[in-house]
Amino acid sequence: MKLTAIDYSEVCFALLEDSPVPRKRGGKFVVMTNGDRHYAVFSPRELSAYHANIIERFLQQEGIQGRYNEKGDVFYFSSAEWKVDGGGFWELDESRGLLQLSGNSQSYGGADLQRLAAELNHTDTFRALQVAIVQEASIL
Numbered sequence: 001m002k003l004t005a006i007d008y009s010e011v012c013f014a015l016l017e018d019s020p021v022p023r024k025r026g027g028k029f030v031v032m033t034n035g036d037r038h039y040a041v042f043s044p045r046e047l048s049a050y051h052a053n054i055i056e057r058f059l060q061q062e063g064i065q066g067r068y069n070e071k072g073d074v075f076y077f078s079s080a081e082w083k084v085d086g087g088g089f090w091e092l093d094e095s096r097g098l099l100q101l102s103g104n105s106q107s108y109g110g111a112d113l114q115r116l117a118a119e120l121n122h123t124d125t126f127r128a129l130q131v132a133i134v135q136e137a138s139i140l
Contacts, residue, residue, distance in 0.1 A: 001038045003116075005125035008057070012047035026091035029101075030054045031111040034062075034082045040116060040123075042090055050074075051087040051105040074107045086111035092129070099129045 009021045027045040031038075032055070043054045052068060052075035059066060059077050066077030087105030092098070101117060104110025117131040 001033070001036050003038045003040055003119040003123055005120055005123040006039060006041045006058070007125050008041070008043040008047055008054070012044045015047070023094040024092070026089065028054060028087060028105070029090050029111075030058075030087040030105065030108065031085040031116060032058065032082060033085055038119075040111075040120065051108055054087075055084060055108075084108045088113065097129050099126055099131045100134045101131065102134045 009025060013019055013021050025044050027043050028048050028051050029040055029042045030051050031040050033039070039058070041054050041058045043057070048054045048057075050073045052073055055077070056066065056068075056075045059075075059079070059082065062082075064077050064079045064082060066075050068075055086109045087107075088101055088111055089103045091100045091102075099120065101113050113133045117133055120126040120129075120131050
């Protein structure tokens with residue numbers, strides 16, 4: 001199953017700041033599957049306070065609706081086809097060509113960071129970057 005990586009950075013900075021995407025940025029990511037489709041969706045912290053915000057945005061683009069829990073940190077969706085495989089945190093320094101992955105989602109658990117790092121080098125979005133797994137990202 002081939003991974004598709006999606007980076008919401010351009011969307012975020014166009015919506016929030018109408019400015020160029022910073023060369024150093026970070027936020028949260030989630031990994032999701034739907035049958036033989038496998039996605040890693042990255043969102044800057046300015047756009048996604050919770051991992052649930054990424055899931056909601058991505059699934060709405062797929063035509064899947066849902067709702068948040070009372071606190072707003074978990075997004076429930078009504079599709080048995082989609083599964084959240086976990087989440088974590090990312091920091092990117094384009095000038096160094098480095099993408100760092102770390103941590104896990106409190107609501108959805110951790111993703112397999114070793115597998116994700118290996119797969120990201122084969123995606124159009126992050127092909128040219130060195131992907132590192134760190135205990136705590138610290139480039140920003």
